[in-house]
Amino acid sequence: MDKYSICLNTLDKVKKFVNITNKYDIEALLCCGRYAIDCQSIIGIFSMDLRRNLELKINFINPPTDLDRFVDEIKEFIV
Numbered sequence: 001m002d003k004y005s006i007c008l009n010t011l012d013k014v015k016k017f018v019n020i021t022n023k024y025d026i027e028a029l030l031c032c033g034r035y036a037i038d039c040q041s042i043i044g045i046f047s048m049d050l051r052r053n054l055e056l057k058i059n060f061i062n063p064p065t066d067l068d069r070f071v072d073e074i075k076e077f078i079v
Contacts, residue, residue, distance in 0.1 A: 002067065004056045006030075006077040008045065013077060018042045020073045024066060027059040053079050 008014050021028060021040045028039040032054050037044035039056060048054065056074075060067050071078075 002058045002060075002071075004058075004071075004074075005053050005079045006056050006074070007053050007079050008077060009050050014042060014045050014050070017074065017077055018045065020070070024070050025061045026066075026070070027061065029057045031055040031057060 006017075008017055018040060029036045030039045030045060030048065032048050032052055035048060036057075037048065039045070058067070058070070060070075
């Protein structure tokens with residue numbers, strides 16, 4: 001499992017992040033405190049406190065090469 005600290009503090013960032021995550025065959029959670037939601041759920045993300053940095057936990061179903069591409073695409077959100 002890979003972990004990243006990310007910031008999704010605007011509507012545009014949330015929409016872009018969800019669009020990126022939906023392109024990949026991953027199991028990923030966004031965590032904030034004791035709450036964890038599916039990172040491919042835009043409604044779930046909006047239920048979190050987006051003023052804080054979130055922890056992204058990723059399990060890739062496909063080979064690790066997809067992880068490199070995924071991380072490259074979300075690097076603008078990584079804190």
